[in-house]
Amino acid sequence: MRPFLPIAAAGLLIAAAPAPKPVTPNDIVAGAPASAWIQIPADDLLVLELKSGGRVVIQLAPDFAPVHVANIRALARSGYWNGATIYRVQDNYVAQWGLNESDKPWPAGVTAKPPAEYTRALKGLKVRPLGFADPYAPGAGFVGGWPVAYSAKGGWANLAHCYASVGVGRDLSPDTGTGGELYAVIGHAPRHLDRNIAVVGRVIDGIGELSSLPRGTEALGFYKDKAQNVPITSIGLMSERPAADRLVYQYMDTGSASFARYLRVRANRKDDFYIRPAGGVDLCNVNVPVRRKP
Amino acid sequence: MRPFLPIAAAGLLIAAAPAPKPVTPNDIVAGAPASAWIQIPADDLLVLELKSGGRVVIQLAPDFAPVHVANIRALARSGYWNGATIYRVQDNYVAQWGLNESDKPWPAGVTAKPPAEYTRALKGLKVRPLGFADPYAPGAGFVGGWPVAYSAKGGWANLAHCYASVGVGRDLSPDTGTGGELYAVIGHAPRHLDRNIAVVGRVIDGIGELSSLPRGTEALGFYKDKAQNVPITSIGLMSERPAADRLVYQYMDTGSASFARYLRVRANRKDDFYIRPAGGVDLCNVNVPVRRKP
Numbered sequence: 001m002r003p004f005l006p007i008a009a010a011g012l013l014i015a016a017a018p019a020p021k022p023v024t025p026n027d028i029v030a031g032a033p034a035s036a037w038i039q040i041p042a043d044d045l046l047v048l049e050l051k052s053g054g055r056v057v058i059q060l061a062p063d064f065a066p067v068h069v070a071n072i073r074a075l076a077r078s079g080y081w082n083g084a085t086i087y088r089v090q091d092n093y094v095a096q097w098g099l100n101e102s103d104k105p106w107p108a109g110v111t112a113k114p115p116a117e118y119t120r121a122l123k124g125l126k127v128r129p130l131g132f133a134d135p136y137a138p139g140a141g142f143v144g145g146w147p148v149a150y151s152a153k154g155g156w157a158n159l160a161h162c163y164a165s166v167g168v169g170r171d172l173s174p175d176t177g178t179g180g181e182l183y184a185v186i187g188h189a190p191r192h193l194d195r196n197i198a199v200v201g202r203v204i205d206g207i208g209e210l211s212s213l214p215r216g217t218e219a220l221g222f223y224k225d226k227a228q229n230v231p232i233t234s235i236g237l238m239s240e241r242p243a244a245d246r247l248v249y250q251y252m253d254t255g256s257a258s259f260a261r262y263l264r265v266r267a268n269r270k271d272d273f274y275i276r277p278a279g280g281v282d283l284c285n286v287n288v289p290v291r292r293k294p
Numbered sequence: 295m296r297p298f299l300p301i302a303a304a305g306l307l308i309a310a311a312p313a314p315k316p317v318t319p320n321d322i323v324a325g326a327p328a329s330a331w332i333q334i335p336a337d338d339l340l341v342l343e344l345k346s347g348g349r350v351v352i353q354l355a356p357d358f359a360p361v362h363v364a365n366i367r368a369l370a371r372s373g374y375w376n377g378a379t380i381y382r383v384q385d386n387y388v389a390q391w392g393l394n395e396s397d398k399p400w401p402a403g404v405t406a407k408p409p410a411e412y413t414r415a416l417k418g419l420k421v422r423p424l425g426f427a428d429p430y431a432p433g434a435g436f437v438g439g440w441p442v443a444y445s446a447k448g449g450w451a452n453l454a455h456c457y458a459s460v461g462v463g464r465d466l467s468p469d470t471g472t473g474g475e476l477y478a479v480i481g482h483a484p485r486h487l488d489r490n491i492a493v494v495g496r497v498i499d500g501i502g503e504l505s506s507l508p509r510g511t512e513a514l515g516f517y518k519d520k521a522q523n524v525p526i527t528s529i530g531l532m533s534e535r536p537a538a539d540r541l542v543y544q545y546m547d548t549g550s551a552s553f554a555r556y557l558r559v560r561a562n563r564k565d566d567f568y569i570r571p572a573g574g575v576d577l578c579n580v581n582v583p584v585r586r587k588p
Contacts, residue, residue: 089506091501091502091505091506092457092458092501092505116569118569118570132429133427133428133429134427134429135426135427135428135561135572135574135575135576136572136573136574136575136576162482163386163481163482164386172566172567173566173567173569186505187457187481187482187505188456188457188481188482188483188578188579189482189576189579190579191572191575191576191579192560192563192568192571192572192575192579194572195569195570195572196563196567196568196569196570207385207386208385208509211385211386211480211481211505211506211509212383212385212505212506212507212508212509213506214506215502215505215506266486267429269486272466272467273466273467273490274486274490275410275412275467275489275490276412276489276490278429278430278485278486278488278489279430280429280430281429281430281485281486282429282430282483282485282576284482285482285483285484285485285486
């Protein structure tokens, strides 16, 4: 039988009632209103289907590397990448794919020598500042869902090399690469590549298909034997698919109030597991939320 | 027949001689004198032999987490880990191994409730400062080969969660974990875990064996089916092996002139591939050099 609770004990009960549960980044993502999400155009999505059955979806960044992105779209549409493989997987660095040293001619619409789209003008970009120091640039923050480094004084901005960023393989400067050979970052952010390579996008779905591949044993992570190269069945744009077969993705608007809260909580984890919130976060540890359209 | 070279032409030849090749981080590692290398004691090396044939070598950090490291040594020596597996692989985060929710009793020498060795006193540590801002702590640098964050004002230092760092799995606070369940970082540095978990070491050889494992599909990257767990044949200390079978590793003394140069070049890549040196580097992108004893 339940005993009568004297006032003191009742007071104790109140004191012992659970404190409001601290908000997690996942809570903010789950609770963000529809208005906080922006749909990615199907023409900005490059899809790799692997022979293993895995799928890798890449969001392209035409606002940062328009000529390289135009090349990538032309390469995809023309079927240039028939027979492409992942031929380089270097631990804590990159997985790289394409035709690798092919002399196949470029299809129509490909600019063979694109400009160095390593930075773009800061002007015209609406930046949500990270709010913490960045060792690689005077400023760091987010523009339209992308992590960027920038200089107000220099007037430039660049897409940052974070986990899952996709860049354009190239030879030594002044070559900038066409986009025929691409890599995705599969380790700690190699930010020293910022402003030295054209970043053209990021993997938004299926990065684990690349990051879990066997590491190549040759210099720079190339596979020793071509038989080890990982076959890619197709590389195409989402916009090439019939509407019914398209996957629709959204990213969290980095200008939204939801993202502002998300960023604040990423820098100050207070949920059950955490005892000491960091009070800061680095650009590549924020991870702009991306989801399939619900 | 070799023509006579007039002075002007000879001058031209000198002008056309190749400029001295910019030094790379690898050049500095290759050229560092023997005095720049420090041998790791065999009792500080934990070796995982995987059933696949892969080997993972971990350097333990008794100067930072002495009770947890003593536990790990006792667990290894007692054969506690017989039957251990890697049961959790979460992309861009951690691979975790042990017996996972076993009720096997702790062997002799294991402290069941270790203190929270999340930080240690800064006093007594000789720090080589990183020289660039760190968003996670007032200071960042290197102590005895380890990347550390610290506060001169607070008087504390902690091992940073970088790629390949090894930490102790635990339940919610105040539990600190015994060391029976360990994880290695296989993605971008999760520095928000700093000062919330005991870091006990780092993988110095074979991290690719962990980072290339299939990702678990359950919440937090646990494998769905126990049959997917990756078998570990043995976990032991290098010091338990006969002297002839021991692998000997060295790390670059972070107090050495070689490391000072290495750090400077990591922050300012000028070799052929690089057009714009970053002028900075983050703590976890420095990668203290480790090698097999030549």
